[in-house]
Amino acid sequence: MGAEEQIADVIRPIVQAAGLEIWDVERSGASVRVLVERPGGIDLDAISELSRAVSSALDQHDDLVPDGRYTLEVSSPGLERRLRYPRHFAGYIGQDVAVKTASPVNGARRWKGTLAAATDDGITLRAALPSGDVADVDVPLDLIDRANAVFTWGAAPKPAKPAKPAKPAKPAKAAPRANRAARRAGVGNHDTADALPVEVPEEAL
Numbered sequence: 001m002g003a004e005e006q007i008a009d010v011i012r013p014i015v016q017a018a019g020l021e022i023w024d025v026e027r028s029g030a031s032v033r034v035l036v037e038r039p040g041g042i043d044l045d046a047i048s049e050l051s052r053a054v055s056s057a058l059d060q061h062d063d064l065v066p067d068g069r070y071t072l073e074v075s076s077p078g079l080e081r082r083l084r085y086p087r088h089f090a091g092y093i094g095q096d097v098a099v100k101t102a103s104p105v106n107g108a109r110r111w112k113g114t115l116a117a118a119t120d121d122g123i124t125l126r127a128a129l130p131s132g133d134v135a136d137v138d139v140p141l142d143l144i145d146r147a148n149a150v151f152t153w154g155a156a157p158k159p160a161k162p163a164k165p166a167k168p169a170k171p172a173k174a175a176p177r178a179n180r181a182a183r184r185a186g187v188g189n190h191d192t193a194d195a196l197p198v199e200v201p202e203e204a205l
Contacts, residue, residue, distance in 0.1 A: 003027055007034075007064050014053045018046060023077040024084060030066045032058065035077040042076050050074055079151040086141070089118035096150040099125065101143045106130075111137060112150065 008025045015022050015036055026033040034054055036042065051074040058065055058072065083089055083097060098112045105111070106129065113127025122140040129135055 003064055007032065007058070007061075010061055010064065011054050011057055014057055015050065018050050018053070020046070020050065024082065024088075027065075030069060031071045031073070032065060033073045033075070035075060035081070037077060047074055047076075080148050083147040083149060086118060086120045089115060089123050089147075092149055093118055096152060097123075097125070097147055098150050099123075099139060099147045100145045101139060102145045103143060105139050105143065106137055109145075111139070113137070 004025045004027050007027065008022055011025075011034065012022055015034075020036040020038045020042065023035040023037045024033075025035070036047075036050065038046075051072065054074055055072050058070070081088075083092065089097075092115050095115060096113065097115045099110070101109050101111070103109070108130055111125055111127050113125040115123060116126045116136055117124040120141075122138055123144075125137045125139060126134065127137055129137075
């Protein structure tokens with residue numbers, strides 16, 4: 001059993017008492033990273049309290065941490081969490097994952113597709129081949145260098161349609177030219193009874 005598994009066994013009762021579950025434990029150099037989860041998410045207060053409890057427990061196990069001096073990080077695994085163990089992959093069947101292998105599988109080392117199956121020995125990805133065809137690709141677990149879940153954002157909302165501009169008001173129709181000429185000449189629809197009499201000079205008689 002490696003140091004990471006031993007650390008997980010030591011802190012598991014503490015994590016479970018806090019109503020959480022261990023997703024993974026990673027140890028690299030003088031760094032220990034504990035990833036925990038809980039349905040519905042984890043708040044910062046829970047992370048802070050658990051961090052103090054885990055630190056206290058590890059301080060009593062100098063054989064599990066580098067020379068008793070280490071950096072501890074307790075956090076959530078996040079949406080695009082790392083997948084390492086058969087139980088990790090089993091929980092992500094039907095979802096998108098990305099995989100990098102130590103050596104080529106079917107001519108490629110990097111794969112991204114839908115996780116179709118998972119066993120204790122390997123996984124099956126439904127992915128696009130280098131040829132462009134979609135097929136099931138079997139990847140042994142011992143060849144996986146790194147794998148993680150892929151979070152796909154929902155479709156972006158459609159932009160609102162711009163409001164249609166108001167139609168310009170139609171201009172008033174101009175009066176017929178004949179009517180305007182008639183009004184200038186003083187004829188047309190005027191009542192002749194209202195016309196003023198015209199005075200004629202005597203020399204014209």
